[in-house]
Amino acid sequence: MPDESRHQVPIGEPIGKVLSAWAPTKARTFLAARFDNAPVDLSFPLVTSGSVAPVTFEDRLGKEILHHSAAHLVAKAVMEVVPDAKPTVGPGTEEGFQYDFDMRPLTPEDFEAVQSAVRRMVGLREPFGRQEVAREVALELFKANPHKLQYIHEAAPGEPISVYRTGSWVDLCRGPHVPDTGWLGGIHLLGFSAVTQGGEAGGLTLQRIRGVAFPTREELAAYLTLRKEAEARDHRALGQRLELFMFVEEGPGFPFWLPRGMVIVRELERFVMEHLRADGYSEVRTPLLFAQSVFETSGHWEHYRSDMFLSAIENRVFGVKPMNCPGSMLIFGSRARSYRELPLRLAEFAPLHRLEASGTIHGMTRVRELVQDDAHLFVTEEQVESEVRSLLAWIEQAFSTFRLSWSYELSTRPKQFLGEPAVWERAEATLRRCLDASGVPYRISPGEGAFYGPKIDIHVKDSMGRSWQTGTIQLDYQMPLRFRLEYQGPDGQLHAPIVIHRTILGSFERFVGILLEHTAGRLPPWLAPVQLRVLPVGERHAEAARALVKELFALGLRVELSVSEETLGKRVRSAELDRVPYIAVLGDRELADASVSLRLAGRKEAVTLPAKELRERILDTVRRRAFEA
RNA sequence: GCCGCGGUGGCUCAGUAGGUAGAGCGGCUCCUUGGUAAGGAGCAGGUCGAGGGUUCAAUUCCCUCCCGCGGCUCCA
Numbered sequence: 001m002p003d004e005s006r007h008q009v010p011i012g013e014p015i016g017k018v019l020s021a022w023a024p025t026k027a028r029t030f031l032a033a034r035f036d037n038a039p040v041d042l043s044f045p046l047v048t049s050g051s052v053a054p055v056t057f058e059d060r061l062g063k064e065i066l067h068h069s070a071a072h073l074v075a076k077a078v079m080e081v082v083p084d085a086k087p088t089v090g091p092g093t094e095e096g097f098q099y100d101f102d103m104r105p106l107t108p109e110d111f112e113a114v115q116s117a118v119r120r121m122v123g124l125r126e127p128f129g130r131q132e133v134a135r136e137v138a139l140e141l142f143k144a145n146p147h148k149l150q151y152i153h154e155a156a157p158g159e160p161i162s163v164y165r166t167g168s169w170v171d172l173c174r175g176p177h178v179p180d181t182g183w184l185g186g187i188h189l190l191g192f193s194a195v196t197q198g199g200e201a202g203g204l205t206l207q208r209i210r211g212v213a214f215p216t217r218e219e220l221a222a223y224l225t226l227r228k229e230a231e232a233r234d235h236r237a238l239g240q241r242l243e244l245f246m247f248v249e250e251g252p253g254f255p256f257w258l259p260r261g262m263v264i265v266r267e268l269e270r271f272v273m274e275h276l277r278a279d280g281y282s283e284v285r286t287p288l289l290f291a292q293s294v295f296e297t298s299g300h301w302e303h304y305r306s307d308m309f310l311s312a313i314e315n316r317v318f319g320v321k322p323m324n325c326p327g328s329m330l331i332f333g334s335r336a337r338s339y340r341e342l343p344l345r346l347a348e349f350a351p352l353h354r355l356e357a358s359g360t361i362h363g364m365t366r367v368r369e370l371v372q373d374d375a376h377l378f379v380t381e382e383q384v385e386s387e388v389r390s391l392l393a394w395i396e397q398a399f400s401t402f403r404l405s406w407s408y409e410l411s412t413r414p415k416q417f418l419g420e421p422a423v424w425e426r427a428e429a430t431l432r433r434c435l436d437a438s439g440v441p442y443r444i445s446p447g448e449g450a451f452y453g454p455k456i457d458i459h460v461k462d463s464m465g466r467s468w469q470t471g472t473i474q475l476d477y478q479m480p481l482r483f484r485l486e487y488q489g490p491d492g493q494l495h496a497p498i499v500i501h502r503t504i505l506g507s508f509e510r511f512v513g514i515l516l517e518h519t520a521g522r523l524p525p526w527l528a529p530v531q532l533r534v535l536p537v538g539e540r541h542a543e544a545a546r547a548l549v550k551e552l553f554a555l556g557l558r559v560e561l562s563v564s565e566e567t568l569g570k571r572v573r574s575a576e577l578d579r580v581p582y583i584a585v586l587g588d589r590e591l592a593d594a595s596v597s598l599r600l601a602g603r604k605e606a607v608t609l610p611a612k613e614l615r616e617r618i619l620d621t622v623r624r625r626a627f628e629a
Numbered sequence: 630g631c632c633g634c635g636g637u638g639g640c641u642c643a644g645u646a647g648g649u650a651g652a653g654c655g656g657c658u659c660c661u662u663g664g665u666a667a668g669g670a671g672c673a674g675g676u677c678g679a680g681g682g683u684u685c686a687a688u689u690c691c692c693u694c695c696c697g698c699g700g701c702u703c704c705a
């Protein structure tokens with residue numbers, strides 16, 4: 001037993017029975033068990049001695065088992081709705097589960113029918129019965145389903161082939177499973193879609209049903225509430241509602257920043273620019289278009305052409321730049337360079353165009369035109385480490401300002417790479433050292449680096465736990481060679497610089513999208529398009545309100561007057577919906593003693609404070625780039 | 630790009646078993662002069678995504694295209 005106690009039980013006693021006897025109060029949470037650490041069903045009969053332990057939803061394994069059982073239940077339901085569907089695989093996922101079927105396209109009606117079948121089957125409490133069968137028996141059992149036959153053929157020769165029986169439905173499965181379908185009361189189907197088998201173009205089209213499952217209906221309800229809140233935070237809806245940005249049919253993936261959205265972009269740029277100045281960067285602007293030959297030199301022509309916008313002008317082909325690097329390379333190479341100039345840090349915030357696949361563009365988080373807080377650092381090998389450390393420090397400062405938590409991913413040498421393995425190893429070791437020193441968690445993605453060098457990607461999780469890549473730090477040993485870049489070192493010899501391609505926020509488009517979802521549109525005051533809205537109670541207070549607005553505007557604040565003929569309640573509501581962080585009300589009471597009634601967006605209560613304090617509070621919060629509370 | 634599903638006033642949506650459309654919010658006008666999330670009335674606003682086909686007649690049925698949504702793949 002987990003508590004080191006030893007028990008003697010009759011031969012063939014199910015492990016579940018032994019565990020419930022051992023911990024009767026917790027027995028309801030036991031989904032499966034471990035016998036000598038191997039996952040087994042609760043019905044697993046004990047015939048030899050060994051260690052036993054329960055598996056609950058709190059364990060990673062327990063989640064997986066519940067999810068997996070839920071997937072099987074869905075398969076059973078699908079078979080009832082569309083009898084000639086051929087189930088393929090139904091794994092658990094990070095969030096829940098999915099099951100892919102080789103079948104005709106699902107319709108919304110099918111999906112409804114599957115949902116109600118699932119609900120009914122939960123009520124039946126049918127057991128998941130395990131059975132180990134000979135390979136020949138399995139082949140016979142699944143002869144109508146070529147996918148399952150393939151899995152049987154792929155199974156290792158010694159491996160036992162197990163099937164699970166649920167009512168009349170039999171599925172090939174390693175298990176284990178929860179004891180019966182009654183354990184799946186917290187199941188919920190999220191949706192269906194078509195996917196390509198193996199993820200490769202031209203593969204077989206499968207129908208995927210996705211869902212989530214929890215041990216109890218209460219946990220499911222909590223999840224659904226959270227999910228509903230997340231949907232209300234969708235940056236596409238917020239962007240429209242708050243008039244931050246828009247798209248038109250004629251420009252798929254090309255964002256329009258509307259006046260209010262542009263305020264956010266400019267404030268973010270200012271935030272980044274202040275840092276660049278402090279850290280010794282220079283800013284440049286290079287052309288948006290280059291002749292084909294530049295991209296041939298940079299390698300884009302070979303590796304990225306299909307993602308570029310091209311245009312033929314005067315019998316030459318020009319490409320719209322998808323990245324800023326070629327321009328910076330040309331600047332570095334425009335004259336002889338000395339080691340005394342390094343590190344040379346060139347920042348460029350130019351519009352980039354990338355012909356992203358049409359099916360992938362998504363609001364602001366995936367667009368075809370974007371601007372990054374981009375820079376290229378020309379450094380010596382000895383300077384790489386201090387530059388990367390400085391970048392990691394800046395990332396910490398930046399993301400903390402936005403109250404975003406982040407993690408790093410280190411991508412190492414891919415199969416196809418250029419350069420010397422020894423150089424790669426030194427570079428990877430340097431990056432790892434920097435990451436270790438940062439104290440921020442990171443994971444390593446072996447073989448995921450670019451062909452020209454290893455990289456660190458920055459991932460930010462939004463409030464729903466979805467992960468997004470924002471910034472990146474990429475070491476590049478190749479592009480300087482391709483552009484024949486050199487500097488003269490203290491030894492009098494010419495050397496190729498190393499280039500660090502880096503962005504911190506990534507693209508302003510994606511970053512604003514993430515920030516909106518993270519804050520539900522309640523941006524910190526320094527970023528809010530309108531920081532303060534002044535609401536005079538009645539007409540006779542309008543003049544004083546106007547004076548307050550004028551005063552705060554002169555101090556550089558973004559402030560509006562709300563003097564419509566609507567009731568005060570209506571105007572407060574509008575200000576709340578517009579996500580204005582400070583809502584100031586002026587009436588008789590306030591005019592009497594030069595005070596203001598201040599309501600913070602998202603809170604119910606208002607506080608009354610002297611006008612002078614209001615001004616200082618707002619200015620201070622904005623200057624510190626702080627959140628209100 | 631691939632698969633599936635959609636596209637009706639500015640927004641969110643209803644509707645038409647083929648006979649050219651409605652609501653709420655928003656906008657405008659008027660009344661109301663308000664005390665912290667919706668005061669009242671009236672008015673304006675739509676070639677029902679685009680093109681083609683079938684039909685006496687198409688927003689509705691069929692085809693093609695465009696755009697969007699959910700996934701796949703890819704990535705800032």
